[in-house]
Amino acid sequence: MKYYSTKNKGLSKSFREAVIEGLPSDNGLFMPEFIPELPEDYFDNIKEKTIQEIAFDILQPFVKEDLDDLQLKKIVEKTFSFELPIKKIEGDNYALELFHGPSYAFKDVGATFLALCLEEFYKEAEEKCTILVATSGDTGGAVASAFSKVKNIEVVILYPSGKVSDLQEKQLTTFDKNVKALEVEGDFDDCQQLVKKAFLDSDLRKQLNISSANSINVARFLPQMVYYFAPFIKFGKEPLTIAVPSGNYGNLTAGLIAQKMGLPVRQFVAAANSNDVVPRFLIDGNYDPKPTVQTISNAMDVGNPSNFQRMIDLFDEKEIREKIKGFAFSDEATLEAMKTVYREHEYLLDPHGAVGYLALKEYLNASDGISILLETAHPCKFMDVVSKIISDDIYPAGAKELMQKEKKSVKMKVDYKQFKEFLVG
Template identity: 50%
Template structure:
């Protein structure tokens, strides 16, 4: 399987180049040369497969012969060791819980698969691999966990000062070892721009053997496609769900589009954002006008210029009409999000985090117009990661902090304060 740049379909590279170098020199994003629907034999048995076996078939279909089948199966088996169950809030509204991995966020699917894929692709290299990643919350924690003390790697995480929750910050700043945290005086968009600027310096990238763990890296998106299949098969046979996706950098939605290209029946996509609504505005009028991001209580979605929008446009061949026929965009502010957290708890006894609450608001809006549909809302992180907000809305009782997160609270934060100048990273390289 070859991979091309969204800026130039004639630029083709193999999987190692796409994954290890992460970003093409032309500032596009890598895409699989083809995404072919899964064969009939898959659909005959897909509902009964273990999740890791299902994931292997999906990954194999996207990657082709880029990784031998036995090696790919081992990668998936080691990465996907936790479930993603559907929890019904009503007959028409289901929650897909994606927080059962080690860092309590959906990013565990992508980070664990990516770490093992990189280890396989670089196993014969003799140069240390430097993973450079920007985070608006959960990516950094998942990447830090996946790469912590992995031989031959070091990780540099950039996060916006004051832009992640306290416990999210502890996941980034307490591991030590081969993990370095940079606290950037700026927004997530600044962090993302700093990472991209360093990747576009090809000499610097080669000198320090840089790779990215953000969703600009194609290996992050492939395993995120797994749970769309897993969610759909938990519904009655023949049901075509509406997937409602709390969205920031839009990697999750892009992975869902990959799943649809592979043949998964999907009724519609709903991109749910907070007031950082660049994509919903584009879907409304066809004008892509990114703005500086604004902080909200759903901080992982505080993205003004989502990277994966380039992949979305590519999948729809830059056809705005086609995209908006398949994807609807809805945006909600913090007051509405807070109200939704309370309402979900009052009406269903379920505790939902701020990102999932935005998804529930979008699902309810969709169901008002299409009451017979079944909506699946992606609950991307455990509510305990946003404890101050949850306690403000629900009091101090309802949210239990899992031990693997609670144990971090007393550990000292170790982070380096930097400006938003891309050259700041050079010190740590």
């Protein structure tokens, strides 16, 4: 399998090269040269498979030239070492809980897979790799946790000052040695632009081996395909409707690729907050990025989602608008949904999951069968919001311990020169 750029189909890179480079030099995004199809009978006995077996089956065609079967099996066993429970909310509506990993967010899957791939690639290397990652909330914590013990790799995390929750900030800023946190006086899009400028800086790339741990990296979003198969282990091969809380759209892109491989999805529902550029595109066909709006579902506060490039590379506009229905909701509606679901069904949604729940309710008809909401983060990460609904202590033991640790970050303006000096210094 080779990987091309969304801006240059003639580019041809191996999986290893695409992962290490992170971003093509033309500012496109890497994509696999083709999407392999699963055998027609793959879902006939899916209830008998483990998620690790499925992960191997799904990912092997994308990586086999650079990771042998033994390496890949070891990586997927570690990546999918935590449970992915499916909880009933009401009727035929279920939540697939993706927050039982070390940072309590779905991004543990992609971050762990990426870290383990890079560990294999740099195992014998003399030079170090520097990972650059911009985060609007959950990505940084997952990356910090995944890379904190990986040799020959340094991590620099950029996050918007004052725009992440207390627990999210502690997850970014309490590591030693190879993980450094930059507290940027701007929003997520500012952080992401600093990272993109670094990748396009040929002078910097002569001095440092840099790679990305955002969902722009193929090793971040490809493993996210796997958990879309988890509901089918429980329910069998009947098509499902799946709602995806969406910010940078790497999660939904992974689902679309899984569908192209043969995953029987009836409909994808893109759930957005006030940063509604993609839902508006799905209505009128106009892609019009806007400045980021701060919301209580902060991991989705992205005004110009990078992975939109991948979505329009996979499908033309007509196909996208058929495969995805998009809805956007205000903070007020989000909070009200959290209250209603907890009161009526005793299920505690986080703000992102609440946006997904609202989108499902907006889209679904009574006859639409089983629907799945991707519950992407543990509610404890958003106690400033959750405390308005429940007064109970919902922190897992590990999160309580983390909240007592000292914050270590470097404050920085939105200034590429200052950022570059920090990296090379």
